[in-house]
Amino acid sequence: MTASAHILVVDDDPHIREVMRFALTKAGYRVSEAADGSAAYALIQAEPPALVVLDIVMPEDDGLALCRKIRAESRLPIIFVSSRDEELDRVLGLELGADDYLTKPFSPRELAARVAAVLRRTEPRTASGEGEVLVRGPVRLDVTRHRCQVGDRELGLTVTEFELLRALLSAPGRVLSRAQLVELAYGPGHFISDRTVDSHVRRLRAKLGEAATLVETVYGVGYRLSE
Secondary structure (H helix, E strand, O other): OOOOOEEEEEOOOHHHHHHHHHHHHHOOOEEEEEOOHHHHHHHHHHOOOOEEEEEOOOOOOOHHHHHHHHHHHOOOOEEEEEOOOOHHHHHHHHHOOOOEEEEOOOOHHHHHHHHHHHHHHHOOOOHHHOOOEEEEOOEEEEOOOOEEEEOOEEEOOOHHHHHHHHHHHOOOOOOEEHHHHHHHHHOOOOOOOHHHHHHHHHHHHHHHHHHHHHEEEEOOOEEEEOO
């Protein structure tokens, strides 16, 4: 994904939108704006962006409602931003399928870095990963095409869920700590709470359905894919 990717920023505060536009434009992205969820949804339908930066508290459709709409239709990457740092809000946002969560106030540099990190995880694999397919039991992960199947059923995984599953499938039987999973799914330099990782794993298991038993919890340590 090139730096010229189209980013949609959604916030009812024009000053915050200006800060986000400045930071992302300076980083080389093309930016569009919306002041509420309804306007944002119309823009997404007209010209789907590469990523949405989405405030939680807004008039009309709030960020959580818009996230539900997006996730019902696509795996479009979403980064939540919010002035509320309560863990419940953070976990709820991630449970709904957001790929990252940023608390206000944040630095423009941090926003640009988070956007770049999520977009990197959506990039097509380079030649070294060409044709990479990971299979365990009924689960088939086509890394190159970014597709996941359980038997004949295709799963709509978010970027983060896909990377977590890829990390586990790449090391069957090996126990991966939550910190290791964060580095593999998000890249180095991210601090993600254990509860956030657990939320992503819980959503992943729900989508895996009958194959969820492949992802084992190692209490006090992390997770592993059963051998």
